[in-house]
Amino acid sequence: MTTHTAVADRLSPFGTTIFSEMTRLAIEHDAINLSQGFPDFDGPDFIKQAAIKAMGDGENQYARSFGVPALTRALSDHWSRETGFEIDDTLSVTVTSGCTEAIAATTLGILNPGDEVVVFQPYYDSYRACLSMAGAIPRFVTLHPPANSAETCVESPFSFDESELRAAFTNRTRAILLNTPHNPTGKVFSREELELIAALCLSHDAIAITDEVYEHLVYEPETSPHVRLATIDGMQDRTVTLSSLGKSFSLTGWKIGWAIAPPHLTAAVRSAHQFLTFATSTPFQHAAAVAIRQGDDYIRSLVADYRRRRDLLADGLAEIGFKVFKPAGSYFILADHTSFGSADDVGFCRRLIEDQKVAGIPPSAFYEDPSLGSSLVRFAFCKRDDTLRAALERMRSLRS
Numbered sequence: 061m062t063t064h065t066a067v068a069d070r071l072s073p074f075g076t077t078i079f080s081e082m083t084r085l086a087i088e089h090d091a092i093n094l095s096q097g098f099p100d101f102d103g104p105d106f107i108k109q110a111a112i113k114a115m116g117d118g119e120n121q122y123a124r125s126f127g128v129p130a131l132t133r134a135l136s137d138h139w140s141r142e143t144g145f146e147i148d149d150t151l152s153v154t155v156t157s158g159c160t161e162a163i164a165a166t167t168l169g170i171l172n173p174g175d176e177v178v179v180f181q182p183y184y185d186s187y188r189a190c191l192s193m194a195g196a197i198p199r200f201v202t203l204h205p206p207a208n209s210a211e212t213c214v215e216s217p218f219s220f221d222e223s224e225l226r227a228a229f230t231n232r233t234r235a236i237l238l239n240t241p242h243n244p245t246g247k248v249f250s251r252e253e254l255e256l257i258a259a260l261c262l263s264h265d266a267i268a269i270t271d272e273v274y275e276h277l278v279y280e281p282e283t284s285p286h287v288r289l290a291t292i293d294g295m296q297d298r299t300v301t302l303s304s305l306g307k308s309f310s311l312t313g314w315k316i317g318w319a320i321a322p323p324h325l326t327a328a329v330r331s332a333h334q335f336l337t338f339a340t341s342t343p344f345q346h347a348a349a350v351a352i353r354q355g356d357d358y359i360r361s362l363v364a365d366y367r368r369r370r371d372l373l374a375d376g377l378a379e380i381g382f383k384v385f386k387p388a389g390s391y392f393i394l395a396d397h398t399s400f401g402s403a404d405d406v407g408f409c410r411r412l413i414e415d416q417k418v419a420g421i422p423p424s425a426f427y428e429d430p431s432l433g434s435s436l437v438r439f440a441f442c443k444r445d446d447t448l449r450a451a452l453e454r455m456r457s458l459r460s
């Protein structure tokens with residue numbers, strides 16, 4: 061009997077995702093879980109009632125593979141409202157099982173083995189694994205923390221070197237995989253940055269895959285509005301925009317996501333989606349359609365709550381002695397833990413969970429070179445005010 065792993069080579073480097081690992085440890089140590097990004101409060105009742113109604117109405121068999129008409133139409137209407145572009149939902153929208161499936165369907169559906177893909181690091185861990193499953197070659201561009209941020213700073217976000225981005229594009233580049241607002245840095249890419257990315261996509265005939273799951277979670281709309289890459293000149297015909305219901309409506313367990321793209325790219329996404337999951341849960345799709353058509357008020361109040369919670373956590377962490385990189389978007393905060401004397405992020409997170417009983421994410425999991433993330437820790441603030449206050453109270457003992 062051989063004892064070596066049965067995991068295929070294309071997946072064996074990635075182990076168990078850090079999100080499963082940290083939530084498991086949080087439960088084991090009875091810690092307050094600020095690691096995996098999910099709300100500790102429930103999603104809105106009107107959407108849950110819509111799911112119950114759909115089940116009662118008999119919407120319980122397979123959906124059309126690319127999504128039930130009620131949802132694909134709600135998404136195409138929402139897209140027109142947001143971008144001014146009219147699209148045909150039957151040709152341009154694909155509903156998936158969360159954005160994570162949309163990332164898999166898009167990469168597997170579009171990329172050929174050997175294609176190069178430009179990716180910013182830190183990155184959401186599934187990007188790296190999906191590129192490997194597709195046989196594609198990642199070219200990393202690093203987002204650097206602001207250099208002289210002595211205190212909590214939202215004004216100077218993480219940034220990249222233009223020359224590094226230019227150098228990452230080659231004649232083998234097939235796509236760039238972008239995430240804005242960005243997990244884990246909270247960066248909202250500026251229009252100027254997106255115009256540079258667009259110019260490089262156009263000059264290299266590359267596709268853009270943009271993960272915009274935090275599209276509504278922006279806290280500085282005057283100075284750092286969310287700009288959709290698809291709306292930059294020349295990009296509409298070469299961009300696949302991905303998003304989901306989970307973050308905007310506090311329903312991360314529903315796993316409803318989507319890809320919006322021009323018909324030729326949608327055909328590629330669907331070619332993989334039909335063999336990954338075929339279709340996603342029918343009653344939840346009907347409820348998602350209701351959420352998208354009637355959800356503006358909910359999102360408005362959620363953003364106000366998250367802005368308050370961001371400030372509460374950022375200020376509290378700074379007071380304890382972290383250097384805090386205050387985010388303009390998403391529901392995560394990166395902080396520098398080095399004043400507390402741990403050797404690296406994994407050691408710091410282990411100590412934090414065992415001694416303070418608070419779970420964060422060690423961000424080295426989001427870098428190709430783990431040393432780039434070793435001074436950082438990621439905390440999620442998609443939690444009740446009380447939860448954040450209790451976590452801060454526990455972390456005060458870091459100072460002693």
Ligand code: GLN
Binds near residue numbers: 077096097098
């Ligand atoms: N996107 C969430 C995060 O970054 C978690 C996703 C997951 O658990 N797979 O925490």
